[in-house]
Amino acid sequence: MTNPNDDARATNPGIITIIGIGQSLRGDDAAGLESVRLWQETYQSKHSSSTVKVELAELPGISLLNLLEGSQAAILVDAVHSSARPGTIHILAENQLEAFTQGSGSAHGWGVAETLSLGRQLKPSAMPDQLVLIGIEAGQLQLGNDLSPEVRAALPEAAKLVELYVLGEKLPG
């Protein structure tokens, strides 16, 4: 971990926005929302609501840009799908999200990666200087299901990473 004072945010504090994303009714898709809720229960009282904004956005689509506007830094927490074990936590910089906008490769109108890329292109000044995504590998997506045990077990770690970010610490990875 680096000294928080080394971080630009510590010397020039602006608004940090924490955004939980996910479909709350579909199993592990809720992992991002649940991580942010756990952060709220565990850590939020230590911070001022004027500097740390929290959004449980569910499926924001392109409205994500509105949620990010005016933030100096942002941390997004979302369920992700790669080939990793369910519950695996990925710490990702913006350029690591595949902007799946090529031809017919996109399954969705507006994904997080695509939305961020549009925001950077159109109105870079309104976008946060720093942005990181905590991705929690999902297992099952059954409607009405609870989180899988291995995904639930990953929530404290995800919430802790959010807290480290808010404190201006460098995240591992």
Next chain:
Amino acid sequence: MNQDIQIPALARVEGEGALTVRLKDGVVNEIILNIYEPPRFFEGFLHGRYFQDVPDITARICGICPVAYQMSSVQALEAALQVTITPEVRQLRQLLYCAEYIESHALHIYLLQAPDLVGYESAISLAADAPDLVKKALRLKKIGNDLLKSIGGRSVHPVNTCVGGFYRWPSVDAIHTLVPELEWAKQVSIDTARWAATLSYPDFEQDYEFVALNRIDEYAIYDGYIASSTGKRVDPVDFEKNFLETHVEHSNALHSHTAENHTYFVGPLARFNLNYKKLRPIARDTAKEIGLKPTVRNPYKGLLARAIELVHATDLAIELANDYHPQGPSNKEIKVRPGEGWGVSEAPRGLLYHRYVVDEQGLVRFARITPPTAQNFAQMEADLWALAPSVVKLPQEEASLSFEHLLRSYDPCISCATHFLKLKIERE
């Protein structure tokens, strides 16, 4: 084109869908539109839930049209529980619906369909060349979302709607302060219609049966009778007798037909064609100015109908917002009783039907949700068949694009219920 077309995942539609077009001896032999659609799962999920939880659960079916799911569900449950809402609640629900039309139509016109018409692969590439256009679209969409938030508490999945009314009245100031932005939105909507009229649309017309809600006194969005371009009028109670759903093997979605076994078309084009005279005068004038009049039979021109509806929705929203001075309780007290109820409203993408059976404890014992896109599937497939003979002569990539463009013109909302990010993780 001399080989089959496989579009494993349709781009720029809300949700997940795939299209396969199989050729045999250079002629189209099979067309399969494969859809992964969640509302059916929600029907089972609602079983055993308390009636008052239903609006908030159904709102999660879609991130783009949550209001529609709330509006059809509360109306069905209010019918089941014999609750009559106040005129003020109805007006606020209309305003909430306007908000959804603004954000949903702005998204579809500029970011989902326009790139096809102006020759861009995506809104991102369009934004590179025409940033002001896309910025305007985003501001328009944001105004819709802000209005949604001021009434529904949140900009994505509103939570204030309940069976019987609203949990609480939004603050008068919060609504009134949005009027100047709505005025801007109205002007931009008129400009949008003018701009959209300059685009060139593929030459493709079909003889559709259009179906939309209808009212004598207004352009029906929140409620009404079901009207068809054949002249048929159907009470919402009789929806399931007149519009039948059959399971199709290749799709998770059911396909809809009329009782006469015809495909039919719901959505902005159906509303425009059937209810043109009920549009707000400024919307009708704009339609006249751009030369759009019923009956429009070109599905690509649904974009023009959406633009006219944007003018209508912003103009109506301004009036409703200015008139907003709520008095009295924001919801009716509900006496729980067993019953069955039906509710229909016009989602941005078309008619949305809900039916619920509630038991003596207020628990849902049966739920039926028929979303607009499911009703359009059979029509979309029929259109693909009609388009195919000319398209298969084109080079492969162009042919794929042509099919996709047609499907996107329907603004299909196939599923918003998952949102996975695909990851490209570079490790050194």
